[in-house]
Amino acid sequence: MNRAPTITSYEVIDLRFPTSDEAHGSDAMHADPDYSAAYVVLRTDVAGLEGHGLTFTLGRGTDVCVAAAERLCEMTIGLTLAEITRDFANFWRRLTSESQLRWLGPEKGVVHLATAAVVNAIWDLWAKAEGKPVWKLVADLTPEQLIGCIDFRYLGNALTRDEALRIVEANEPDKADREQRLRADGFPAYTTSAGWLGYSDDQIRQLCREAIADGWNAFKLKVGADQQDDRRRAALIREEIGPHRRLMIDANQRWEVGEAIEWVRALAEFDLWWVEEPTSPDDVVGHAEIARAIAPIGVATGEQCQNRVIFKQFLQLNAIAFCQIDSCRLGGLNEVLAVMLLAKKFGVPVCPHAGGVGLCEYVNHLIMIDYLRIGASLENRVCEFVDHLHEHFVDPCVVTGGAYRLPQAPGYSAQIHPETLAAYRYPDGPIWRERLGAKP
Numbered sequence: 262m263n264r265a266p267t268i269t270s271y272e273v274i275d276l277r278f279p280t281s282d283e284a285h286g287s288d289a290m291h292a293d294p295d296y297s298a299a300y301v302v303l304r305t306d307v308a309g310l311e312g313h314g315l316t317f318t319l320g321r322g323t324d325v326c327v328a329a330a331e332r333l334c335e336m337t338i339g340l341t342l343a344e345i346t347r348d349f350a351n352f353w354r355r356l357t358s359e360s361q362l363r364w365l366g367p368e369k370g371v372v373h374l375a376t377a378a379v380v381n382a383i384w385d386l387w388a389k390a391e392g393k394p395v396w397k398l399v400a401d402l403t404p405e406q407l408i409g410c411i412d413f414r415y416l417g418n419a420l421t422r423d424e425a426l427r428i429v430e431a432n433e434p435d436k437a438d439r440e441q442r443l444r445a446d447g448f449p450a451y452t453t454s455a456g457w458l459g460y461s462d463d464q465i466r467q468l469c470r471e472a473i474a475d476g477w478n479a480f481k482l483k484v485g486a487d488q489q490d491d492r493r494r495a496a497l498i499r500e501e502i503g504p505h506r507r508l509m510i511d512a513n514q515r516w517e518v519g520e521a522i523e524w525v526r527a528l529a530e531f532d533l534w535w536v537e538e539p540t541s542p543d544d545v546v547g548h549a550e551i552a553r554a555i556a557p558i559g560v561a562t563g564e565q566c567q568n569r570v571i572f573k574q575f576l577q578l579n580a581i582a583f584c585q586i587d588s589c590r591l592g593g594l595n596e597v598l599a600v601m602l603l604a605k606k607f608g609v610p611v612c613p614h615a616g617g618v619g620l621c622e623y624v625n626h627l628i629m630i631d632y633l634r635i636g637a638s639l640e641n642r643v644c645e646f647v648d649h650l651h652e653h654f655v656d657p658c659v660v661t662g663g664a665y666r667l668p669q670a671p672g673y674s675a676q677i678h679p680e681t682l683a684a685y686r687y688p689d690g691p692i693w694r695e696r697l698g699a700k701p
């Protein structure tokens with residue numbers, strides 16, 4: 262096996278799916294999401310060896326992410342894979358702290374979404390070079406190697422490198438047992454696909470029935486636009502799923518702090534496990550206030566939590582009961598590892614966000630990594646699943662009986678079929694040429 266391929270060229274593709282046509286993915290703030298991605302391909306001097314990675318976006322603006330990803334890809338050209346992974350934390354810092362580009366963030370917004378696409382592509386490349394799925398690559402790293410992937414800058418007042426190392430080391434003895442358990446039972450999941458905001462009541466009922474028949478035990482409902490509608494829909498979904506299955510609600514940042522408290526109380530009779538993104542994703546103190554007011558209902562957030570520093574503050578202030586890491590909002594797997602370690606230190610379960618294209622494929626690896634190496638527990642853990650667009654992936658996630666199954670193929674599972682890349686490329690793929698041409 263060639264252990265040191267060199268990255269020789271890159272391509273970044275603007276990929277958009279017209280999911281808004283059928284209200285898939287719709288919520289109280291994103292009424293017409295077209296699930297999209299800035300899709301990165303890193304090519305090497307080894308025939309057939311490429312790294313594929315993506316970051317998730319919502320249509321308009323994907324081109325901006327593409328431009329940012331191109332600037333970051335330039336920084337990988339000429340590097341060998343070994344030069345990157347030997348001191349991965351240092352490479353990650355070079356990427357996120359580049360002295361001119363960092364002005365666009367730092368470590369937030371478009372440039373950080375773009376960082377995820379590039380960093381995830383590097384993990385894909387590394388795993389393919391090793392012939393392993395990413396979860397297994399990480400599972401097999403020594404504790405020192407795993408910790409060596411993480412930039413601990415700004416975390417020192419909450420988690421030191423040594424503490425992180427001790428967490429990983431303490432999980433070593435039972436790691437193999439947990440892997441056996443994952444092979445047998447998978448990792449518990451919940452579905453959001455029955456409860457998008459733009460779905461009709463009949464559609465929600467029908468989708469709940471199908472999901473229960475497929476073995477689902479936890480459901481998420483979109484709320485936040487109209488309280489009376491929410492009460493009707495929450496009653497309906499609770500009736501369908503019965504008293505014992507879990508129900509979560511997601512407001513996608515719609516409310517003021519006081520409004521969130523009042524609204525959640527108005528829905529509390531439907532027995533809610535968590536409320537997700539009740540208010541601005543940047544309002545750490547506001548989340549803490551909501552958390553105190555609505556307990557024992559938990560506050561969950563993360564899909565728009567811009568970096569490990571904000572997660573640190575949520576955890577320090579007891580503002581979240583569920584930590585929803587996002588494989589693309591954070592700067593790729595390296596920063597996800599940092600947040601998983603923080604969550605472990607503060608005793609908060611990691612329940613990844615996956616409502617988007619490619620996110621289920623990514624989190625399928627992340628939950629396994631957290632269970633094997635960091636969180637090491639299934640208590641109060643469920644990973645999101647949405648049932649959209651998986652047919653476009655070369656190695657789609659496998660979810661059966663309400664559980665994610667261990668990925669088998671080498672890589673990070675986000676590689677998309679070439680036919681899809683050609684068809685859905687914006688604005689020149691046939692799908693878009695036809696739609697744009699049809700406009701008056």
Ligand SMILES: C[C@H](O)[C@@H](O)[C@@H](O)[C@H](O)C(=O)O
Pocket residue numbers: 285286287288291294453511513564614615616617645
């Ligand atoms: C626009 C997207 O579908 C969001 O609604 C989605 O990510 C959602 O918040 C979720 O938790 O899955």
Ligand SMILES: [Mg+2]
Pocket residue numbers: 511513537538564614616
């Ligand atoms: Mg959400």
